[in-house]
Amino acid sequence: MGEDRNLFVVGVDGSENSRRAVEYAAGLAKRAGASLLLVHVVSWSAYTPLSVEEALHRPVEKKEEERIGREKVLDPLKRVAEEAGAGDVEVETFLTWGHPAAEIVQIAKDREAEMIIVARRGHSVLLDIVLGSVANAVAHMADRPVMLVP
Numbered sequence: 001m002g003e004d005r006n007l008f009v010v011g012v013d014g015s016e017n018s019r020r021a022v023e024y025a026a027g028l029a030k031r032a033g034a035s036l037l038l039v040h041v042v043s044w045s046a047y048t049p050l051s052v053e054e055a056l057h058r059p060v061e062k063k064e065e066e067r068i069g070r071e072k073v074l075d076p077l078k079r080v081a082e083e084a085g086a087g088d089v090e091v092e093t094f095l096t097w098g099h100p101a102a103e104i105v106q107i108a109k110d111r112e113a114e115m116i117i118v119a120r121r122g123h124s125v126l127l128d129i130v131l132g133s134v135a136n137a138v139a140h141m142a143d144r145p146v147m148l149v150p
Contacts, residue, residue, distance in 0.1 A: 005090065006034035006114040010081075011104040011138065013040065014073035017119035021149040022077045025117040026084035026091075034114065035090035036081055039107055040073045041100040042066070062097075069095050101137030108144060120148045 010025045012018040022038065029036050042065055074093040081091045096103050108116045118135045139146045 006032060007037060007111055008032075008034050009037045009039055009104060009108040009111065009113040009116045011041070011100065011116065011118040011134065012038050012073060012077050013100075013119075013134075014077070015119065015121075017121050017149070019077060019080055021117055021119040022081050023084045024149045025147075026081040026089050028117075029089045030085045035092070036085075037107070037111060037113070038074060038077055038081065038091065038093045039104055040069050040093070040095050041103040042069055042095065042097050043100055066095060100134045101141055104134075104138055105141045105143075108142065113144065115145045115147060116142055117147045117149060120150050 008025055008029055010018075010022055012022060022036075025036055028034070070093075074095060078091050078093050081089060085091070094107065096107070104116060104118070107113075116138055118138055120135050121133065135148050139148065
């Protein structure tokens with residue numbers, strides 16, 4: 001990423017809500033002359049699927065989980081960001097493992113991001129209710145501005 005550009009970290013999970021967050025972030029980055037880092041965090045456990053679909057089709061191997069994360073989440077959302085930024089926004093992707101909120105906040109800190117952008121809701125409304133939303137956790141943990149996109 002260019003050293004002279006501000007960086008916005010965008011936490012993504014492949015949901016329609018994260019797609020809207022990416023579109024908004026790309027437009028904002030274009031106006032601000034910033035670049036984007038799309039971050040997908042795999043919270044891997046064979047015992048805690050996030051949805052019925054995931055429970056039925058969850059890969060056993062971590063390498064397979066990474067491939068799916070790149071092909072189904074990061075690659076399509078990178079194209080969304082590039083189209084929304086009309087080619088004026090530099091877009092990078094990053095996949096990692098861990099607790100989504102903690103990882104997003106740490107990556108933003110490590111990369112000295114100007115801002116973190118996340119969708120207000122992700123894939124699982126049920127988990128948001130039971131465990132608390134990733135967006136809420138990011139907002140409480142971050143040491144920099146956080147934008148929640150509806």
